[in-house]
Amino acid sequence: MSFHEKTDQELVHLYIKGNESALSELVTRHKSRIYTSIYLLVKDEFLAEDIFQDTFIKVIKTLKAGKYNEEGKFLPWVLRIGHNLVIDHFRKEKRNPTITNSDGFDIFDVLGIHDESMEEKMIKQQTHDDLKKLIHYLPSEQKEVLIMRHYGDLSFKEIADLTSVSINTALGRMRYALNNLRKMMTNKELILKAS
Amino acid sequence: MMETLTPTLNSIVNDEEMSQRAINMLSTEDVEFYENLKPALNNLVKSPSEDIVNRILAFSKTF
Incomplete structure (x- = not known):
């Protein structure tokens, strides 16, 4: 059996x-x-x-210290570690505020969209940027749930456990x-377009 | 080809026992909106650089 066919638990x-x-x-x-979940929270x-x-x-x-709890699933566990490190970062930022840089320029974002017309590229990029901004405008606890649900593919029970709230919350x-x-998309007249 | 991170489009939750709760709390409008939003959310997926991945794997070998 190749590695691709093995479960996370077997790989661990x-x-x-x-x-x-x-x-x-x-x-x-x-x-x-994991990276997208972290990136959408820290915006850099x-x-x-x-x-x-x-x-x-x-x-x-x-893992190497033999301290991994086998009852938990691997991805939610890693996301929890990443989430806690993001919280630690913001706590430190609050104590020592610094001027942060905006996103790093990613040349692959530009190189990756070579088959589209300039107009299509601009519309796609604009929608992409607008949606990212709107997600950032969400209150942090709402943003967290959306990111964990969508990018982490976590169940609401796992999200509830990870954020120490009830499932209903x-x-x-x-x-x-x-x-x-x-509401924000309606106000901004942002149209979702799959591509 | 775009990577789809949430393959089960019919349900907004993973755990079967949670499905009913979700349906009770999320309106049809909410679910439909989320379904429409998914492709746009998938377009925001990013990966870390290969350099970072290689550093992690190198760290593991020396730890």
């Missing part, structure tokens, strides 16, 4: 036994979900990469997040 066991390729598969499998690519790296350093240390926050996004 292999990694704990010393198979480094198992970690590589776990990182490859979940990197986009470079900072998100630092937190992503710190998250996996904690994961590695915990987590669901309520999702509902408010959707309502607020809908």
Whole structure:
């Protein structure tokens, strides 16, 4: 059986036994979900990469120390670590406010859209930027639930556990997040377009 | 091809036992809006650089 066919739990066991390729598969499998979840909370690519790296350093240390709780699922556990590191970052920021940079320029964003006309590119980029901004305008607890649900693919029970609230509260926050996004999009006349 | 992170479009929750709660709390309008929003949310997916991934894997080998 190839690594692609193995469950997260099987890969974790292999990694704990010393198979480094198992970690590589776990990182490859979940990197986009974890990184996007962090990035949409901190709004800075470079900072998100630092937190992503710190998250996996904690994961590695915990797994190699034999302290991983096998009852939990791997992805929610990693997202919880990342989420806690984001909270730590904002706590430090509050104590020592600094002027932060905006997003890092990503050349691949430009290079990746070579098949479209200039107008299509501009519309797509504008929608992309607008939606990102609207998500950032959401209250943090609503933004968290939306990000964990969508990018982390977590159940509401997992989100409730992770954020220490009841399931009803987590669901309520999702509902408010959707309502607020809908209102903001209506006000901004933003049209969703899949591409 | 665009990566779809939420393959089950019919339900907004994973756990079966939670589905009823979600349906009770989220209106049809909410669910429809979320379904329409998903492709746009998927377009915001980003990946960390290869350099960061390589650093993580290198750290693991030396730890």
